[in-house]
Amino acid sequence: MLGWFSDVRRQRRVAARAGAFLLAAGLPVALPAAGATVSRPEDMTVSGKLIATGGVTQVEGAAGGGLTPWAVIGGGGTREEMGATAFFTAVRTHDYGMNAYGALIGLWDRxxxxxxxxxxxxxAIGGALGLGDGYAFTNTIAGVKxxxxxxxxxxQDSWLPQLALGAQYKSNDRGSLVKALGARSGDGVDLYASATKVLLAQSLLLxxxxxxxxxxxxxxxxxxxxDDDYHAELEGSAALLLDRNLVAGVEYRMKPNTLARANPGLAPEDDWYDAFIAWLPxxxxxxxxxxxxxGRVVTPTRQNAVxxxxxxGF
Known part of the structure; x- marks a missing residue:
């Protein structure tokens, strides 16, 4: 009997860890009944209604961390359902500001x-560059994963991570200006492949x-x-579950440096990295x-941002 209670407690701890990470990844959550095992996503409903959803959206609109996409499918839908999320993000440095907003829909967890x-x-940097104070660039992104x-x-019995392929079409509203700065085009497509694994015993996502x-x-x-070539860049995330409602982690995103090589008057483009904490109330x-x-964005001053x-979502 004591062994049975120990197994139940262990299963509930595993389910709790899974639930918090699923919230962070935009997937459904269900707490199993006594003696039950952790259900697969397609089974995780109660009276046909999802228990919980939530998540984090990357600045270009994909489900994942703030800077990098993950292999998970956003929204709260199971393999027999659809889900959706909407987000708003504000980034502020000493010299610049950026607002990002958007929405996604997840279809059948696929x-x-x-x-x-x-x-x-x-x-004010816009004024110093002769563009005018508050001059803005807008990038519109349509993505599929x-x-x-x-x-x-x-x-959890396999080391194989979840794997996903994605594409993001991006269109800049200042095409003529960015070409004058040395860019080849105001439009482009990013292609990416992501691998994501949650290690429940370690409360860790990689x-x-x-x-x-x-x-x-x-x-x-x-x-x-x-040049006008595609460059292969690496991105990574690591997140640690602190409790059922709190996740902390870090991200790193490598970036090409083609514009500054075309226009030596611009500062080189640096990689991005962050440290984050996510609260899931x-x-x-x-x-x-x-x-x-x-890092450096146009000017030599390094930009640290909040x-x-x-x-x-649902």
């Missing part, structure tokens, strides 16, 4: 469709992405420069606060 818009405000193999959470891109500053300054909400280092994001 396909994710997203749309987002990033507005980059040059503030497809899960191709694995299960990030429920395949994710990695390889991105093929021509984008300058994620597309805010156009695409291409000294309920099944439909997630708040993320982060410190982000954006990042705040709100997401709601």
């Amino acid at each position: 396909v994710e469709l997203s749309v987002a818009q990033d507005r980059f405000d040059t503030q 497809v899960r191709v193999a694995g299960d990030a959470v429920y395949a 994710s990695g992405t390889v991105r093929l891109t021509k984008a300058n500053q994620t597309g805010l300054l156009g695409f291409g420069g000294a 309920g099944k439909n909400l997630a708040f993320t606060l982060a410190y982000v280092n954006l 990042y705040l994001s709100l997401q709601a």
Whole structure:
């Protein structure tokens, strides 16, 4: 009898860890009854209604961390349902500001469709560059992601991560200006492959992405420069579950440096990295606060930013 109670407690601890990570990843959560095992996503309903959803959205609209996509499919839908999320993110540095907002829909835990818009405000730097104070660049992004193999959470008996392929079409509203700065185009497509694994026993999420891109500053300054080739860049995330409602982690995103090589008057483009904490107060909400280092953006001054994001979903 004591062994049975021990097994039940262990199963509930595993389910609790899974639930919090699923909230962070935008997946459904259910706490199993006594003696039950952790259910797979398609089984996780009560009276046909999802128990909980939530998550974090990357600045370009894909489900994942703030800077990098994960292999998970956003929204709260199971493999027999659909789910959706909407987000708003504000990033502020000493010299610049950026607002990002958008929405995504997840279809049957297989396909994710997203749309987002990033507005980059040059503030006083725009005036110093002759563009005018508050001159802004807007990047509109349409994305698709497809899960191709694995299960990030429920395949705990396998080291195979969840794998997904994605694409993001980006269009800059200042095409003529970014070309004058040295970019080849105001439009471009990023292609990426992501692998994500949750280690429940360690309360740890690990994710990695390889991105093929021509984008300058994620597309805010156009695409291409000294060359018009795709560059393979690495991105990664690690997140630790602190309790059922709190997740902390770090991210790193490598970026190409083609625009500064085409225009030596611009500062080189640096990699981005952050440290974040996400609070999940309920099944439909997630708040993320982060410190982000954006490196040099046009000028030689390194940009350290505060990042705040709100997401709601079902």
